[in-house]
Amino acid sequence: MSFCACSINEYHTLVISPADIEKLAVLARVDVPKEELEDLAKDAESIIAYVARVEKKVKSGVERPSEKSAPAPEGGLKNVMREDGEPTPSSTWTEKLLSLAPKRSGDYISVKNVFE
């Protein structure tokens, strides 16, 4: 999904408006109270202005780094794979996990209809 509501120019002055925060809130699936929008926009703007120094530091044309970019301390990180097999016997965890669900019906977690 493209999100380009905020404007950023080559001098890195950027403006984040309360309306931008509302759009981000929709993307992030989180309700934000109306009275917080102004504050959050102001905070986000000063935080982004601070972190934008990474932009200046890295010259343009930096490619998306490969997995090499993860911190690789000595003896470092590798992809860890295993063969399929030894499945957990069915229903081992069913009751334990379902008991945590806010709404359930029988052995299902219950949610609202997607289609009416």
Place this chain on the structure above:
Amino acid sequence: MKIPENLTIAVASADLKNKKYSAVELAEAYLAVIRDKNPGLNAYLQVYEDVLAQAKMADQRLSAGEESTLLGIPLAIKDNILIEGKKVSAGSKILENYTASYDATAIRKLKEAGAVFLGRTNMDEFAMGGSTENSAFGVTRNPMDESRVPGGSSGGSAAAVAGGMSLGALGSDTGGSVRQPASFCGIVGLKPTYGRVSRYGLIAMGSSLDQIGTFGKTVSDSEILFEAIAGVDSMDSTSSGKIYKKSVVAKKLKIGIPRSAWEGSLDKSAEASLLSAEKKFKDLGYEILDVDLPTLNDALAIYYILMPAEASTNLARFDGVRYGLHLDGNSGIGDYKKTRGAGFGKEVRRRILLGTYVLSAGYYDAYYNKAVALRRQLTEEFLKVFKKVDLILTPTSPTPAFKIGEKEDPLSMYLSDVFTTPANLSGLPAISIPGDEVRVDETLLPFGIQLMAKPFKEDLLFHAGKEFLGESD
């Protein structure tokens, strides 16, 4: 019994073995201190009802002749580490009534070692903060000065140990959340190498940064706890198979100070404490060198791009469907929005929005990818410096503990992570040990100094830390 002054894990362990007192008596003594002090400090969110039953089990194992340093030792656990059957809330309303369905690996190991869990400790919600002021369940007060914060996010664990309400504690450290509160409360806080301790059962914030860490009154106590929880785990594929081995440090170590990174900008209390630490290490025979880490100054900016990105992704799982709080909206998606809006506090919402912003299509290249590239550069610089020196010394935090309510805007709070975030970005082990106290408004406050080492060289941190504090090895 009355808890002997300056009791440590090492001493209590010997006392238990020699039957000076029982694990039940020790646990009862700590419960009494908690009853007395916790209402004022709010370090514990919950004291477990089965503490004495746990201690009784430990006594049985002790009587049977079992030998384990942690057998019967009372510990406090941060509220984001899972203990099966116990509530765990990560300091958030969204998990207020959540009960853990399994043990974190670190907990399983401590149970096997026979530790007694006293309760779960307060924290900034989802470990987001440096003061515990972001907890949904009230602020924790610093036992050294109750008008001040204990630091955070593991402020409850630090206050529990510093306030004599526990012998040791577990916390988690994503950007300094163990080291900074240890500094503020005058105790020892360790963040192990990334991958050294399994993250299985730690409620995730930034998965490439998170690491469970330890609090103790001494370096030796931190080491005991560290050795108990370290090790590879099939449930965390980022855990490392490297075995922890204590090396015999025969030569005098070299310490690098990246002074050029903060030249002139250091708070004068931090400056004084650092200078004094430098002198002490020199007197102990350490060689001190200036080292250059050109990207160090950008670590905080890199961190505050990557951490919100990872946090917003990790926190997507809290949807009110499978566990935790549920509020009804007018549709399925409406349920998510309402649940998350009401369940997450303001700082958590802020970081989720920031993370969503830096990961959105228009900004991914501008921020996220560049931060990832710079992170690699920083790590390369560190590894290069570690060819010349064994340890790097910095202050743990820019200032000692600040007043409750003092830091109102989020950026000024974020800036207190400036010295701690680099170790998380580069996966390095780092320890905060109490340096010289500093005087602020007529009050003497603890102040920590930080040592960082090459990945998997925790033993060097313990060695230098013990020498610094005059502990025997």
